[in-house]
Amino acid sequence: MISSLYLVTVVTMTCIYIILASGLNIITGYAGQPNLGHAAFFGIGAYASALLTTKAGLSFWAALPLAILITAVVGLALGVISLRVRDDFLAITTIGVNFVVVSVFLYFTFFGRALGLGGIPRPTLFGYNLQKPQYLVLVLAVVALVMALCWVFSRSRLGLMVTAVREDEIAARCLGLDVTRLKIIAFVLGTSLAGLAGSLYAHFMTFISPYDFAFPVSITIMCMVVLGGAGTLWGPVVGAVVLASAPELLRFIQDYRMLVYGSLLVLLMLFQPSGLLGMGSAFAGRELRLAARARGRVNQGG
Amino acid sequence: MADTIFTVRSVTKAFGGLTALKAVTLEVGREEIFAVIGPNGAGKTTLFNVISGVYRPDEGEIYLAGRPLHGLTTHRIARLGVARTFQITRLFKQLTVLDNVVLGFGRGDIDPRGLVGGARRPAEVERAKELLAAVGLKDSAGLTAGTLAYGDQRRLELARAMAMDPTLLLLDEPCAGLTHHEALELAALIRRLKDSGVTVVLVEHNMYVAMGVADRVAVLDHGEKIAEGSPEAIQRDPVVIEAYLGRGEAGEDRA
Numbered sequence: 169m170i171s172s173l174y175l176v177t178v179v180t181m182t183c184i185y186i187i188l189a190s191g192l193n194i195i196t197g198y199a200g201q202p203n204l205g206h207a208a209f210f211g212i213g214a215y216a217s218a219l220l221t222t223k224a225g226l227s228f229w230a231a232l233p234l235a236i237l238i239t240a241v242v243g244l245a246l247g248v249i250s251l252r253v254r255d256d257f258l259a260i261t262t263i264g265v266n267f268v269v270v271s272v273f274l275y276f277t278f279f280g281r282a283l284g285l286g287g288i289p290r291p292t293l294f295g296y297n298l299q300k301p302q303y304l305v306l307v308l309a310v311v312a313l314v315m316a317l318c319w320v321f322s323r324s325r326l327g328l329m330v331t332a333v334r335e336d337e338i339a340a341r342c343l344g345l346d347v348t349r350l351k352i353i354a355f356v357l358g359t360s361l362a363g364l365a366g367s368l369y370a371h372f373m374t375f376i377s378p379y380d381f382a383f384p385v386s387i388t389i390m391c392m393v394v395l396g397g398a399g400t401l402w403g404p405v406v407g408a409v410v411l412a413s414a415p416e417l418l419r420f421i422q423d424y425r426m427l428v429y430g431s432l433l434v435l436l437m438l439f440q441p442s443g444l445l446g447m448g449s450a451f452a453g454r455e456l457r458l459a460a461r462a463r464g465r466v467n468q469g470g
Numbered sequence: 471m472a473d474t475i476f477t478v479r480s481v482t483k484a485f486g487g488l489t490a491l492k493a494v495t496l497e498v499g500r501e502e503i504f505a506v507i508g509p510n511g512a513g514k515t516t517l518f519n520v521i522s523g524v525y526r527p528d529e530g531e532i533y534l535a536g537r538p539l540h541g542l543t544t545h546r547i548a549r550l551g552v553a554r555t556f557q558i559t560r561l562f563k564q565l566t567v568l569d570n571v572v573l574g575f576g577r578g579d580i581d582p583r584g585l586v587g588g589a590r591r592p593a594e595v596e597r598a599k600e601l602l603a604a605v606g607l608k609d610s611a612g613l614t615a616g617t618l619a620y621g622d623q624r625r626l627e628l629a630r631a632m633a634m635d636p637t638l639l640l641l642d643e644p645c646a647g648l649t650h651h652e653a654l655e656l657a658a659l660i661r662r663l664k665d666s667g668v669t670v671v672l673v674e675h676n677m678y679v680a681m682g683v684a685d686r687v688a689v690l691d692h693g694e695k696i697a698e699g700s701p702e703a704i705q706r707d708p709v710v711i712e713a714y715l716g717r718g719e720a721g722e723d724r725a
């Protein structure tokens with residue numbers, strides 16, 4: 169039977185994946201920039217927070233914002249360097265970043281090498297040490313905050329501009345949009361959220377190792393975004409819930425997890441390539457459905 | 471010609487071995503409608519791409535109201551007041567028709583207030599609807615841009631360009647895909663734009679519209695300007711007739 173503590177773990181991990189997928193969604197879904205190394209930023213946030221608390225003696229509450237800041241700075245630096253290149257290069261670059269970051273964690277004693285870092289403290293609140301169930305409440309509150317931020321972003325002028333960049337870069341430039349800057353802004357926002365997720369993860373697990381942030385994790389996050397519907401507010405949430413919690417709760421498919429993921433994605437690409445909540449989906453708004461249907465008829469040539 | 475507001479001076483652009491523009495020089499007067507015509511592959515679209523910064527000129531200079539545009543990035547050129555449409559439409563297809571126009575306002579300025587406020591200010595929505603009405607898309611504001619018929623997509627591009635409140639408007643075959651009646655309406659709209667203070671450079675294959683609406687016409691052939699003058703003079707110019715008839719496509723209208 170599923171113990172309640174186990175359930176707490178599954179829900180917390182699902183929440184962390186919601187934050188990760190929502191961050192990637194800003195970069196890939198709204199801005200249209202392929203990032204196949206999102207887990208690297210997850211890892212940077214986790215390691216930063218772990219080191220700041222275990223080695224620098226900071227509290228969780230001080231380490232969390234600093235971890236976000238550190239991840240954002242790394243995201244900014246990588247964004248400035250790699251977003252100048254073409255989209256297909258960016259995909260390759262971000263994969264490379266993921267491998268480099270994991271290697272750094274693996275090969276420097278400072279980062280605990282293959283053993284990882286342990287003894288990461290749980291946060292204390294009003295002198296009270298948060299255990300897993302209380303920590304889940306904190307994580308849920310953070311998820312609510314993150315979704316509120318994503319909502320604000322999705323309906324802001326900035327969000328509209330970033331989406332225009334995804335739709336047609338040259339047209340966006342000709343309207344005066346600073347495309348490079350908008351891409352970098354989206355990249356920094358998305359990686360900051362990954363840093364936040366990393367910090368939450370480190371202090372939940374109390375122990376982290378390099379492989380927690382390896383390339384397959386990036387792919388899993390990307391699958392969540394694509395499954396739920398890239399460029400929609402709730403798509404990444406749905407994707408994260410389905411892919412993070414379903415295999416855990418439905419134990420019988422556990423052994424076939426990757427098989428099920430793979431089949432799911434193939435089916436999705438065949439029948440609903442814009443994701444469960446994307447254009448043309450039965451779950452999407454009526455207007456979007458009509459748009460998708462009409463799209464099939466309209467000659468868009470020129 | 472009134473005082474010059476827009477100058478293209480000896481602009482050259484080559485793609486590998488193909489010289490698409492050879493030392494092209496144009497001087498366009500303030501609030502003038504200037505047509506650029508020429509056979510397929512003459513370099514008309516390349517000229518627009520070079521002016522708007524999509525391509526960098528290999529040589530030559532471009533000035534708008536005395537300011538150099540050559541060497542600037544595309545978005546800087548746009549911010550200086552150059553708006554354009556595309557021969558092959560480039561809309562934000564998954565966005566609404568209204569949002570396509572709204573994105574033209576402000577010339578891409580990332581206003582920090584835009585972070586928290588809604589994507590469109592009420593005044594912008596009003597203005598966008600006026601612009602849509604002006605191009606004949608009054609009832610389409612809420613549609614997804616990609617679902618519009620081809621002619622409507624071109625009109626939307628025009629409305630989006632107008633939203634930038636440009637000093638210089640570059641129109642690349644705005645009448646392609648329009649019926650004769652629609653083309654005449656568009657010609658009237660272009661004249662109204664001129665009257666409102668916009669300088670228009672127009673590439674057009676529909677000779678009826680180009681000759682009807684333009685104050686002056688330049689003819690490109692194989693990347694070279696072979697003639698320039700009033701529409702009447704151009705229509706009589708034997709060099710121009712030769713360039714067109716030589717390939718048997720005078721006044722041919724293409725979608």
Ligand SMILES: Nc1ncnc2c1ncn2[C@@H]1O[C@H](COP(=O)(O)OP(=O)(O)OP(=O)(O)O)[C@@H](O)[C@H]1O
Pocket residue numbers: 485488490508509510511512513514515516517557
């Ligand atoms: N990006 C590019 N790379 C290589 N060659 C190009 C490029 N853009 C244009 N050309 C070439 O430059 C020449 C001029 O093309 P351009 O599109 O400017 O002609 P045009 O006058 O607009 O023709 P049309 O009337 O068919 O639109 C053509 O030979 C074209 O093939």
Ligand SMILES: [Mg+2]
Pocket residue numbers: 514515516557
């Ligand atoms: Mg052309």
